[in-house]
Amino acid sequence: MIDPNTPVLIGGGQFTYRGAPESCPPPIGLCARAAEAALADSGLNQQILTQIDGLAVVGFTIDAGGNLSRMPIPKAKNPPKALAKALGASPVWQTYTHVGGNTPQALVNEAAERIAKGDNKLVLLAGAEFLGSMMKLVQASNFGPLAAHQVDDEEAPAMFGDGRDGCSPYEARHGLEFPTNVYPMFENAYRANLGRSLEAHSTAMGALFAPFTEVAAQNPYAWFPQAQTAETLVTPSASNRMVGFPYPKRLNAIIQVDQSAAVLMASYAHAKSLGVPESQMVFLHGCADTIEKWNVLDRVDYHSSPAMRVGVREAFAMAGKSLADMSFFDLYSCFPVAVEIAAKEMGLATDDPRGLTLTGGLPYFGGPGNNYSMHGIVEMIHRCRKEPEAFGFLNANGWFLTKHAFGIYSCQPTMGAWARKPKKSYQGEIDAMASPEVTETPTGAATIETYTVIHAREGMRMGIVIGRDEAGRRFVANTPKGDIDIMADLEGRESVGREGQVVHDGERNIFTPQEFLGSVV
Structure with missing residues (x-):
């Protein structure tokens, strides 16, 4: 009844x-x-x-x-x-x-x-x-x-x-206040946990969302009612610029x-x-x-x-x-x-x-x-x-x-x-689930837990790294300001698990991958 x-x-x-x-x-x-x-x-x-x-x-x-x-x-x-x-x-x-x-x-x-x-x-x-x-x-x-x-x-x-x-003020100082900055970090961690290559995961993201576009194409209330191919969604272009690696524009809300x-x-x-x-x-x-x-x-x-x-x-x-x-x-x-x-x-x-x-x-x-x-x-x-x-x-x-x-x-x-x-x-x-200890002032050897590179219309703007220091404490850091080589390298290969050094400059934490330590002043 x-x-x-x-x-x-x-x-x-x-x-x-x-x-x-x-x-x-x-x-x-x-x-x-x-x-x-x-x-x-x-x-x-x-x-x-x-x-x-x-x-x-x-x-x-x-x-x-x-x-x-x-x-x-x-x-x-x-x-x-x-x-x-x-x-x-x-x-x-x-x-x-x-x-x-x-x-x-x-x-x-x-x-x-x-x-x-x-x-x-x-x-x-x-x-x-x-x-x-x-x-x-x-x-x-x-x-x-x-x-x-x-x-x-x-x-x-x-x-x-x-x-x-x-987010906390500490997180916000390093860029963790916008969805377009944070979700890419989840994505990179998810990919690394699966053990997929960058290329294979890009293909998988396109395959995931292409059927969504087909549903939108049939929805009279949709903002973009057109079907798109998986390749079109994930391939960066003038109309599909990178926003937060690995997401070009067409993968963003x-x-x-x-x-x-x-x-x-x-x-x-x-x-x-x-x-x-x-x-x-x-x-x-x-x-x-x-x-x-x-x-x-x-x-x-x-x-x-x-x-x-x-x-x-x-x-x-x-x-x-x-x-x-x-x-x-x-x-x-x-x-x-x-x-x-x-x-x-x-x-x-x-x-x-x-x-x-x-x-x-x-x-x-x-x-x-x-x-x-x-x-x-x-x-x-x-x-x-x-x-x-x-x-x-x-x-x-x-x-x-x-x-x-x-x-x-x-x-x-x-x-x-x-x-x-x-x-x-x-x-x-x-x-009640356990979380790692967080430090706001990490110094010394560190490992990347997840990361992203944030783009502006004119190109790469900022790298964000969530990492662990030698004591296993979690921190957030940015890559050295304006260092395009480091940002490009983060995007060019799997960077979860990479080692480097983190320092606290009084306002923010700065992470440098091991391979670039000699080139950063």
């Missing part, structure tokens, strides 16, 4: 804006468009959105801190309240999320629990990214159209999620998009009272939320994710299902290694014939800031309805493989009272 308070997803909608930047709706407007699409998908009348008693908005990138947040861009101070006003609603639960691509799935998990406990009956989850148009306007010094982004509301919203900075998505959730009883047919209802069978050891330098290693492993296990256990029971997947795909490690922790082959994406992935469908996985959830709703006997799995990832959320979906109903395990009941297992 289906419990009346069982949470169900009853509608999902998306919107992609492709017009002139000066005419792009402001972020609240983009969220409203997605909410209206979700409502239309549910089959309910327009007035239903005024009846929502819960509303969560996924955090916009301009509110995430860093350089973008310091730009003189007018913006809503309380996005949930502004969206509620735009919809004519007065939800009792309103929240705005901290940074993290995990947040859409985490919000589904949270809303499901609130509905199951009777705290809410009808909840809207929405998010948007508008950096595509915004950056074009900023670059043209055309700030006039951005005035529509301003909403005069001084009240700070309630916040959802873990709001800690993504694209955040400068104008996209929004929203999901409408309700209790089973309320959905029935509204007239939603059971064939429209999608049930959340399993879910989990986990956090890796927070700082990158504290990770157990760089080629696995204990937090993913535990989260996958818990989501499957809650659903009473296994990997073999899944018919489709949407794996978070900001960079190849995010997919590779998720698949590894699930025991899923990266060439599994069921496919690994429903949208086309963040580099090709588009990576709308923190809100990408809301699009994945919308696609999951629609795919479940097409295959009502089937089950689908989705994972979402925030910061640097740091925060994770998981969901298992199906049109098959859950039976009995819906309940999820407390997160703390399994998070402690991850927290």
Whole structure:
């Protein structure tokens, strides 16, 4: 028997804006468009959105801190309240999320629990990214159209999620504050752990993501709806410059998009009272939320994710299902290694014939800031309805493989009272895992644990090394400033495990490979 308070997803909608930047709706407007699409998908009348008693908005990138947040861009101070006003609603639960691509799935998990406990009956989850148009306007010094982004509301919203900075000041000084700098380091560690050559792994990355482009090519909401060959994705060129070795541009999530998505959730009883047919209802069978050891330098290693492993296990256990029971997947795909490690922790082959994406992935469908996985959830709703006997799995990832959320979906109903395990009941297992000691002032002989070379448009800019000193302590360092030969050499051969010397210059650590010690002054 289906419990009346069982949470169900009853509608999902998306919107992609492709017009002139000066005419792009402001972020609240983009969220409203997605909410209206979700409502239309549910089959309910327009007035239903005024009846929502819960509303969560996924955090916009301009509110995430860093350089973008310091730009003189007018913006809503309380996005949930502004969206509620735009919809004519007065939800009792309103929240705005901290940074993290995990947040859409985490919000589904949270809303499901609130509905199951009777705290809410009808909840809207929405998010948007508008950096595509915004950056074009900023670059043209055309700030006039951005005035529509301003909403005069001084009240700070309630916040959802873990709001800690993504990295420590020590890590940030050496470049570990941007995803484009950190994920390549995971990739190089993953490759080295497999024992693949640079060439073979480049081929494998192309083979992994080429099918994603084929899915994007068929998705009307995709930012880059065109199929690309594996070779095109991984071969550096004028239009596919290297960003962070080993990733050329086409292997990186694209955040400068104008996209929004929203999901409408309700209790089973309320959905029935509204007239939603059971064939429209999608049930959340399993879910989990986990956090890796927070700082990158504290990770157990760089080629696995204990937090993913535990989260996958818990989501499957809650659903009473296994990997073999899944018919489709949407794996978070900001960079190849995010997919590779998720698949590894699930025991899923990266060439599994069921496919690994429903949208086309963040580099090709588009990576709308923190809100990408809301699009994945919308696609999951629609795919479940097409295959009502089937089950689908989705994972979402925030910061640097740091925060994770998981969901298992199906049109098959859950039976009995819906309940999820407390997160703390399994998070402690991850927290208790051993990490190496970290030193901020390493000196002497050292070995590379992982590394990358960061490029600017004009060429190589900075080498980043995570290494171990003679005592086994972990550190982060940069290569000598402007030394192109060292950076080129790091890119030219496997450099995990290479030896060298590290020194602390008073501000940063500098690592020099053994072969170059005589040439560096």
